[in-house]
Amino acid sequence: MKIEARGVHFSYGDVPALRGVTLGAGEGEVVGLVGPNGSGKTTLLRCLDGILRPQRGTIFLDGRELGQIGPRELSRRVGYLPQGSPPSFPLTVFDTVLLGRRPHLGWRVGERDLRVVSGLLEEMGMEGLALRYFGELSGGERQKVLLARLLAQEPEVLLLDEPTAHLDLRHQLEILDLLRKKARERGITVLMALHDLNLASGFSDRVVLLHRGRVLASGRPGSVLTPSRLERVYGVRVRRMGGKDRPYLLPLRPS
Amino acid sequence: MRGKALRLYRSFVRRKLWVILFLLLLLFLLSLLSLSLGAAKLGPGTVWRAFFSKILPLSPPDRLSEVIVWELRVPRILMAVLAGAGLALAGAVSQGLLRNPLASPYTLGISSAAGFGASLALVLGLGVVGGEYLVVANAFCFALLATLLVWALGLKKGMSPESVILAGIAVMYLFSSLTSILQYAAEPRALQGVVFWLMGGLHTATWEGVMPVLVLFLLCSPPLLGSSWDLNAMAVGDETARSLGVNVRRVRGMGLVLLSLLTAGIVSFTGTIGFIGLVSPHLARMLVGGDHRFLLPCSCSVGALLLLGADTLARTLLAPTEIPVGAITSLLGIPFFLHLLLRKRRDYWA
Numbered sequence: 001m002k003i004e005a006r007g008v009h010f011s012y013g014d015v016p017a018l019r020g021v022t023l024g025a026g027e028g029e030v031v032g033l034v035g036p037n038g039s040g041k042t043t044l045l046r047c048l049d050g051i052l053r054p055q056r057g058t059i060f061l062d063g064r065e066l067g068q069i070g071p072r073e074l075s076r077r078v079g080y081l082p083q084g085s086p087p088s089f090p091l092t093v094f095d096t097v098l099l100g101r102r103p104h105l106g107w108r109v110g111e112r113d114l115r116v117v118s119g120l121l122e123e124m125g126m127e128g129l130a131l132r133y134f135g136e137l138s139g140g141e142r143q144k145v146l147l148a149r150l151l152a153q154e155p156e157v158l159l160l161d162e163p164t165a166h167l168d169l170r171h172q173l174e175i176l177d178l179l180r181k182k183a184r185e186r187g188i189t190v191l192m193a194l195h196d197l198n199l200a201s202g203f204s205d206r207v208v209l210l211h212r213g214r215v216l217a218s219g220r221p222g223s224v225l226t227p228s229r230l231e232r233v234y235g236v237r238v239r240r241m242g243g244k245d246r247p248y249l250l251p252l253r254p255s
Numbered sequence: 256m257r258g259k260a261l262r263l264y265r266s267f268v269r270r271k272l273w274v275i276l277f278l279l280l281l282l283f284l285l286s287l288l289s290l291s292l293g294a295a296k297l298g299p300g301t302v303w304r305a306f307f308s309k310i311l312p313l314s315p316p317d318r319l320s321e322v323i324v325w326e327l328r329v330p331r332i333l334m335a336v337l338a339g340a341g342l343a344l345a346g347a348v349s350q351g352l353l354r355n356p357l358a359s360p361y362t363l364g365i366s367s368a369a370g371f372g373a374s375l376a377l378v379l380g381l382g383v384v385g386g387e388y389l390v391v392a393n394a395f396c397f398a399l400l401a402t403l404l405v406w407a408l409g410l411k412k413g414m415s416p417e418s419v420i421l422a423g424i425a426v427m428y429l430f431s432s433l434t435s436i437l438q439y440a441a442e443p444r445a446l447q448g449v450v451f452w453l454m455g456g457l458h459t460a461t462w463e464g465v466m467p468v469l470v471l472f473l474l475c476s477p478p479l480l481g482s483s484w485d486l487n488a489m490a491v492g493d494e495t496a497r498s499l500g501v502n503v504r505r506v507r508g509m510g511l512v513l514l515s516l517l518t519a520g521i522v523s524f525t526g527t528i529g530f531i532g533l534v535s536p537h538l539a540r541m542l543v544g545g546d547h548r549f550l551l552p553c554s555c556s557v558g559a560l561l562l563l564g565a566d567t568l569a570r571t572l573l574a575p576t577e578i579p580v581g582a583i584t585s586l587l588g589i590p591f592f593l594h595l596l597l598r599k600r601r602d603y604w605a
Binding site: 081090092114128 | 500544
């Protein structure tokens, strides 16, 4: 396992968010984290990135306890894209993506850092936006810039919280395609929280269903996303269509 | 076309460096101009001979012009440059640390606390040390007290920008109301002293004042300038900064303490000079953008230019009468600033 949580508990004050979560993701694996609001997806990602420290249980990165890894090394190896677009800030697109290089550089920016950034902007078709300010971009462009920042970090593990929220169809597919491509090409581990069950089904190697701070089911999309389980977790009747491996789910009505 | 973004970025960086160099050159020229202007009508030749008589083996033209140049004009120019640069740096860092375009060292309560300390000394003669440094030392100590208060209140709430800003505003109102009470109770002469102090000015600048401010500036500015990358990361959000390996709480806490120390030092000697700390960073942002590696040095240059320019006007426009420099900075600066604000197309903060 590349990154692994074992028996992780976390509470905000006395409100428990995670109650003994155990899960792992292997090298090059794309794991979709699904579950209703408040099921613990964001808290779990924060714990995996070391932003929150679990009150019980341990996180392992390549078999090493997360607490044993210094913040700088951790920031080089694990990248995190928080939920939603931040309020505007006065940085250009290039500078924002360059931030991803921060864990790798001192005060001076090296030649390689600039090449990584400009290469990513080209790969994502944003070289024309390089000197635009973040606040001048559309929602979809903003999210792509933030994703480019994450990729510029060149981490081994990518943690993403709702990377496709509020995006149009094309941007959703572009972003998830790119993530899957990076996972295949470079063996990067991707763990992403997704609300859209169909995107989770279509793009994940494995789906983990969280419910009230626990892992309810984990496995191939087709085996996890069953109508009876979804009705129990979301309280919604769902019709399942399409293939056995990557089903398509049509929510019908609250049950 | 390959490498297009890279080429654009390189020329963007080069342009920013040129802007900063140009501002520094402008500052140098303005210092020369300011040195040769003043209430005492000394000719340029006299000024230059007096100036170089201390550096080169030249005889000074006369004792009076030597005193005017070396004891009045040079320390005053140095103080204007240091105070302008320091207040602007403190403003730019506080806006970055708190992710708020309205933040300035004054919204953190520092100046109103310094004002209260000074008033206490001027009205009641009370202070932490006696003698000629009573007012300065008092202002400085109360400014530090305000910093400590804001820092402790912020820490209690995890150093979130909102909690620091609210704590700063609360501290600011606390000390201004205390100052009002003192002013209400003060004798007319003491009241006049308080009003003058609160208006701020550089007419009291001496070498004894320049040296401590210079030392503070040299101590505080390197770590503040060095936090540029952290500030850039924090612009995107605390969570992103933390995932990039930035210790957000420590950077914000240390930054607040350093910028407060710098502001407290300046304000204790000059009184409260408004506008510079708030507006210089915005002007600098219009010139070089929001990347703190360039924004911070550029803010320093803009602040120094603004304050030196305003002070030169303050002491020459109606010479030998002086206009309070704070009034000049606001009167001339605000319309200029509003003009730029309305004209610019790029909205960095919205």
